[in-house]
């Protein structure tokens with residue numbers, strides 16, 4: 001080793017996953033820079049972030065020209081390796097369509113876009129891949145959301161001559177979550193509490209004939225059942241349709257609501273693969289099965305899920321226990337049939 005002429009200074013090096021990323025003047029400066037990286041993604045409602053990667057700093061002796069300024073070190077540490085990617089929603093797209101189009105797991109999309117909801121607007125940007133930097137920041141936080149609970153329409157025959165129509169009113173439910181945020185984007189969440197704020201008030205209509213109350217598995221037109229192998233079993237253990245497919249006031253109801261029955265068992269309409277089993281916004285605890293011919297089925301509002309993503313189920317297998325999670329006013333299953341991601345009338349596919 002040469003010495004004497006070699007001029008060295010005390011400095012601090014910062015390593016990420018053992019890779020040397022920057023050498024700065026002092027330990028205090030290193031700490032300040034790391035603090036600056038963490039606070040880049042500070043968000044209301046989240047705790048202080050921590051680094052996803054292991055970060056170490058230690059004192060070294062180096063030649064002065066190896067020491068960089070604080071700003072330069074910050075840039076070196078926060079280099080973007082993969083920028084955030086978004087997809088601009090086209091008319092009629094659902095998150096499910098985007099999952100197929102962009103080949104991004106459906107549940108990842110839900111997490112990265114917690115406010116996307118079931119109905120996306122054309123032109124809206126949906127995150128399909130979060131950014132990755134050399135050094136990434138993760139923070140835990142809490143989130144509280146209020147969801148509205150739709151009201152039912154009840155048709156009554158007036159026997160006394162005194163009953164009156166009543167306007168319906170939506171109820172409110174408050175859901176608390178713990179969330180995990182990476183570089184400012186939510187990547188995981190779990191429910192910690194659900195609180196009912198107000199119950200919905202039924203809309204009452206007097207003397208109107210009941211509509212949309214199909215008496216379950218027998219009410220299909222013969223031309224609609226010509227779907228060959230695409231028929232599904234009735235997803236509940238008996239019960240009846242309490243709300244049909246189609247317009248419900250201004251809203252379009254994308255499936256059948258089925259309540260009652262002999263047990264709370266929810267059955268797989270046909271053999272298939274579980275492509276989603278978890279919480280999804282208004283759907284509450286949801287199971288999505290993928291079947292042949294571009295068909296998928298949704299079973300929503302469950303109390304309990306008995307399958308996991310990736311499971312293969314047989315027709316009629318019990319996959320969940322009926323409940324009232326998500327935006328739901330009572331115990332029922334919301335059953336949807338989708339063809340290439342678009343909701344279709346389940347009556348056309350249910351076994352007669």
Ligand SMILES: [Zn+2]
Pocket residue numbers: 243253255256257333334335
């Ligand atoms: Zn429904």
